[in-house]
Amino acid sequence: MSPFELSEPQTLQDAVAMLDASDTGIRPIAGGTAVMLMMKTGIFQPDRLISLRGIESRYSEVSVDDAGDLHIGAMTPLRRLEKSEEAAQAAPVIRRALRRLSNVRVRNVATLGGHLAHGDPHLDLPPVLIALGARALIVGASGERVIEIEDLFRGYLETALAPDELIAEVVVPAQGTRRATYMKHTTRSADDWPALGIAVSLELNGDEVGSARVAIGAATDTPRRLKSVEAALAGKALADETMQAAGDAAAAEAEVHSDARGSAAYKRELIRVFTRRAVRQIMEMGTGGAV
Amino acid sequence: MAGGSTTTVGHSYPRMEGRAKVTGRAEYIYNMRLPSMLHAKVHRSPISHGRILSIDTSEASAMPGVHHVITGEDVKKVLPEPYYGPAFHDQPILALDKVRHFGEPVAVVLATDPHIAETAAQRIVVDYEELPAVFDEVEALTSDVIVHEELKPAGTFADLKHLAGKRDTNIALDYHLQHGDADKAFADAEHVFEHTFRTQQTMHTPFEPMVALADVRNDHATVYSSTQGPSFVRFELARLLGWPESNVRIKTAHLGGGFGAKVYVKVEALAMALSLIAHRPVRVALTMEEQFYTITKHPSTFRIQSAVDKDGKVIGRKCEVWWNGGAYADIGPRVTQKSGFTAAGPYDIDNVAIDSYALYTNRPPAGALRGFGIPQLVWAYESHTDIIARELGIDPIAFRKQNILRNGRPQAVGTIVKDGEFEAVLDGVAERMNWNRPFDKGSGTKLRGRGVGLGFKASISPTTSSAIVSVNADGSCIVYCSTVDMGQGSDTAMAQIASEVLDIPIEKIRVVNPDTDVTPYDMSTLGSRSTFHMGHAVRLAAGDARDKLHAMAEEVGMPEGSNAPLPELFIRKFGMRAGAIVGSANYIPEFSPPNYDTGQSTNATPFWMIGATGAEVEVDTETGQLTILRLVNVCDIGTPINPIVVETQISGAAVMQLGFTLTENMVIENGQLTNPSLADYKIPGFFDMPDTMENGYIDAVQENGPFGAKGAGESGTFGVSPAIANAIDDAVGVRISEMPITAEAVFRALREKQGKPLEEN
Numbered sequence A: 001m002s003p004f005e006l007s008e009p010q011t012l013q014d015a016v017a018m019l020d021a022s023d024t025g026i027r028p029i030a031g032g033t034a035v036m037l038m039m040k041t042g043i044f045q046p047d048r049l050i051s052l053r054g055i056e057s058r059y060s061e062v063s064v065d066d067a068g069d070l071h072i073g074a075m076t077p078l079r080r081l082e083k084s085e086e087a088a089q090a091a092p093v094i095r096r097a098l099r100r101l102s103n104v105r106v107r108n109v110a111t112l113g114g115h116l117a118h119g120d121p122h123l124d125l126p127p128v129l130i131a132l133g134a135r136a137l138i139v140g141a142s143g144e145r146v147i148e149i150e151d152l153f154r155g156y157l158e159t160a161l162a163p164d165e166l167i168a169e170v171v172v173p174a175q176g177t178r179r180a181t182y183m184k185h186t187t188r189s190a191d192d193w194p195a196l197g198i199a200v201s202l203e204l205n206g207d208e209v210g211s212a213r214v215a216i217g218a219a220t221d222t223p224r225r226l227k228s229v230e231a232a233l234a235g236k237a238l239a240d241e242t243m244q245a246a247g248d249a250a251a252a253e254a255e256v257h258s259d260a261r262g263s264a265a266y267k268r269e270l271i272r273v274f275t276r277r278a279v280r281q282i283m284e285m286g287t288g289g290a291v
Numbered sequence B: 001m002a003g004g005s006t007t008t009v010g011h012s013y014p015r016m017e018g019r020a021k022v023t024g025r026a027e028y029i030y031n032m033r034l035p036s037m038l039h040a041k042v043h044r045s046p047i048s049h050g051r052i053l054s055i056d057t058s059e060a061s062a063m064p065g066v067h068h069v070i071t072g073e074d075v076k077k078v079l080p081e082p083y084y085g086p087a088f089h090d091q092p093i094l095a096l097d098k099v100r101h102f103g104e105p106v107a108v109v110l111a112t113d114p115h116i117a118e119t120a121a122q123r124i125v126v127d128y129e130e131l132p133a134v135f136d137e138v139e140a141l142t143s144d145v146i147v148h149e150e151l152k153p154a155g156t157f158a159d160l161k162h163l164a165g166k167r168d169t170n171i172a173l174d175y176h177l178q179h180g181d182a183d184k185a186f187a188d189a190e191h192v193f194e195h196t197f198r199t200q201q202t203m204h205t206p207f208e209p210m211v212a213l214a215d216v217r218n219d220h221a222t223v224y225s226s227t228q229g230p231s232f233v234r235f236e237l238a239r240l241l242g243w244p245e246s247n248v249r250i251k252t253a254h255l256g257g258g259f260g261a262k263v264y265v266k267v268e269a270l271a272m273a274l275s276l277i278a279h280r281p282v283r284v285a286l287t288m289e290e291q292f293y294t295i296t297k298h299p300s301t302f303r304i305q306s307a308v309d310k311d312g313k314v315i316g317r318k319c320e321v322w323w324n325g326g327a328y329a330d331i332g333p334r335v336t337q338k339s340g341f342t343a344a345g346p347y348d349i350d351n352v353a354i355d356s357y358a359l360y361t362n363r364p365p366a367g368a369l370r371g372f373g374i375p376q377l378v379w380a381y382e383s384h385t386d387i388i389a390r391e392l393g394i395d396p397i398a399f400r401k402q403n404i405l406r407n408g409r410p411q412a413v414g415t416i417v418k419d420g421e422f423e424a425v426l427d428g429v430a431e432r433m434n435w436n437r438p439f440d441k442g443s444g445t446k447l448r449g450r451g452v453g454l455g456f457k458a459s460i461s462p463t464t465s466s467a468i469v470s471v472n473a474d475g476s477c478i479v480y481c482s483t484v485d486m487g488q489g490s491d492t493a494m495a496q497i498a499s500e501v502l503d504i505p506i507e508k509i510r511v512v513n514p515d516t517d518v519t520p521y522d523m524s525t526l527g528s529r530s531t532f533h534m535g536h537a538v539r540l541a542a543g544d545a546r547d548k549l550h551a552m553a554e555e556v557g558m559p560e561g562s563n564a565p566l567p568e569l570f571i572r573k574f575g576m577r578a579g580a581i582v583g584s585a586n587y588i589p590e591f592s593p594p595n596y597d598t599g600q601s602t603n604a605t606p607f608w609m610i611g612a613t614g615a616e617v618e619v620d621t622e623t624g625q626l627t628i629l630r631l632v633n634v635c636d637i638g639t640p641i642n643p644i645v646v647e648t649q650i651s652g653a654a655v656m657q658l659g660f661t662l663t664e665n666m667v668i669e670n671g672q673l674t675n676p677s678l679a680d681y682k683i684p685g686f687f688d689m690p691d692t693m694e695n696g697y698i699d700a701v702q703e704n705g706p707f708g709a710k711g712a713g714e715s716g717t718f719g720v721s722p723a724i725a726n727a728i729d730d731a732v733g734v735r736i737s738e739m740p741i742t743a744e745a746v747f748r749a750l751r752e753k754q755g756k757p758l759e760e761n
């Protein structure tokens, strides 16, 4: 690892000002868990890192507004998000997903902003946030914009963020009566990065599915929605055949590749099984009442 | 000498270094810095096999802050024969002429700043003529690719004196054992079985990576190293330098794990050569990643055949084992031979033929790793044994008991078994698993099964340990021995033994960290030999001191059996609190070397280590995913010196083997290691632990052991892998014959069985 400069701005605006759209040797650093790994392996050799640790504390907070939307500051450590009662009330799936995300040591320092901006497909929260319909507030030199999380990911370690833009906040809209679940599957050690993540959010009308949002992570190039699965669920009875059809649709739609976590053929089977299981789990929550 | 009532030995004393370790105060070599030292960073080969055409160091040398850029040729100028190794002198300190594995050290940059050294090391440009490479051990046997044109046996160890290697082949050692007439047994057999099993390449993953700091000045070399074998490192460096051993000093501290990775020479020769050239102290500290290129566990292929009579008695076994030793032999030939002779398993089989081959390939070198080849063998013979039992419709435990080796019977090597409680260990597992009670096999997509595995190991022999015990005038005591405490609790055990013999409270005993100028010779800390060998040496040295104290008491006129405190005795003798009473001893057990042609020996080992594991697993039939519901490990470790330490050795060994069984795998694609980091080489974490785990040992006495004890560091590894594979077979009726056992492998086997094989991609 080579030496580099470290800047510690005190405001988000100052941090943005220190970034440079034309210089990829300058990068923000939040928890540093991903940046340090890239630096260690030599994939990334920064000249200058802009630490976001000193920026306004409101970017590390979790709150719910009057409309019931959940606001998560980009600098919120994953562990704080996991412990947040507001988040657990608004979307209990977030806490459940976090409990199996890496380990406590990583969650203590890794932030939500870094987690999303990293653009690694093998992360747990992107499919969860996509299924919940979340959006990110982006701040750049030329002002603010809002982007749906589902539109954030462009490729391996590539996002829709410009080099001089920062994620300031993530907003999860009020979920109303929707119920969501996330299935993480690892094929190597239990605390590995996922080989597959499936997030499903359903609106249930009695024994029928109203609308569905289904997202996949880790097995595909980027986290994304699986629209054929959503179509296979919407308006259908919550029965075995529906779950089966959802699983089959997922296996057919998701484009997967062989890698160290498994062959493409195996991953397709996992997608089939875990999509079905995810839907079943929501159905069981539905009848059991617990979320 | 076993049994009887002891006051210190046999009690669960807390580790002497425990508090320092958990409070972050323990000293490790990795944290050490020497005044004015230089940092070394290694430039490694990106190819597996090739001739070095040229090395361009100009850009690296020109970098500000770089002191030296050193190649193999530079080393040769100061050390004319710069090759090392315990079995063959085949490993160059830095590559000369050829590279033989990816990751091989080719050149080194020395700088005061390690970051500069690292950047400069990347700027060295090496031109290679790439040669075809061989990676598979079975192919290596007949391949045209020859890894070493010339073979240079080291001739160091008594048990490896006959090593020669075979010119123009990749065979470093072929070991053959003939016991009875195997061919005839197969001709007479009612049933014949044949299976082949394979294991993958894995790494020790000590959390303190290999590190050596060398300070060579004038005619003295001091090397601080995280080594398991300071005496051997001294011997080897003195040989390279052509100096007496008294001019070479090796010092260690507590090791952050070793597991066999840090035996023999690893980075010490390089550090020494660099300091010799630079005239400055030099620190060579590997990263976790670099350890993957340094030493590994042998991949292996094992073809095993059994001849069984109509009553289910195994009457013959043929074993062919190919050990993938990588590019340098390290201690692989001993693995091939020592572990080789137990390849037929812990069974009483009259007719056995074993052929065991140590092969050179173009992978990183393989050497000793907790179990020393035994886990690879047990994987095969206990999977095979289970398949036979199932096919014959005999209960797997009953089948094993019908064939088990018992005391008084000859093991295949020709040595009569003594103090080897094979059956009791197997019974111990069966009992804890309630083997004879009905077992819930699960339902739907979650099916359950259980299985066992039983393995054993001979101790390395003949080897020597020496110890000095010094009693101070205040009645406290210092133990000097070169056994390295790398987490296994040996300091505590040695202190307990000295305490017991001298009747000095353990709180007043200190065990010195190995330092070859201070602590006397020990073969090495390996193969679970220390409790037995060094335990005896410390016991004898303490006894020697005790006898001298008795003589001194007599001399000063104290009545026999007087319980006057020790300080009193010293004051009477020396007129004040002064003087020291020093006891010393060498210990070497009896041994008879094996016959080269038949492999037979009447006394091949001072003791047998025995371990069995029982596993209960649940298989998710829709994904192949495994849950280990229960893991039971039972060993024969003789009588424990420290019961709690023994239990943690058994659990630690079993968990380590669990990683090798399920997740750990050095993946090599197109001649490159694709996962040399803990991000992608997965050791088990807390959530990979079995839902319940029980570790225990049976009541036993090793009659020739110190206080009835014998080694306990590896036995917990033996049975784990086959127990899990056998449990999977029991649960879902599929057989996995290649490690690691991944969920995908199980799933593919399930689909195969259903007649719907999963496509490759």
Ligand SMILES: Cc1cc2nc3c(=O)[nH]c(=O)nc-3n(C[C@H](O)[C@H](O)[C@H](O)COP(=O)(O)OP(=O)(O)OC[C@H]3O[C@@H](n4cnc5c(N)ncnc54)[C@H](O)[C@@H]3O)c2cc1C
Binding pocket: A027, A028, A029, A030, A031, A032, A033, A034, A035, A036, A037, A052, A074, A075, A100, A101, A102, A103, A106, A109, A110, A111, A112, A113, A114, A115, A116, A117, A118, A122, A123, A124, A125, A161, A165, A166, A167, A168, A191, A192, A193, A194
């Ligand atoms: C050992 C280990 C295991 C892991 N296992 C898992 C796992 O199982 N599941 C999982 O989901 N994740 C896992 N992770 C990944 C972890 O979740 C990410 O590393 C983490 O979320 C990144 O957060 P960070 O704050 O540390 O980001 P950093 O490393 O600081 O930054 C990551 C990237 O985001 C950029 N960045 C940071 N903050 C912002 C911002 N506000 N705006 C714009 N760009 C920004 C940085 O420039 C960098 O490119 C693991 C990580 C480690 C080290």
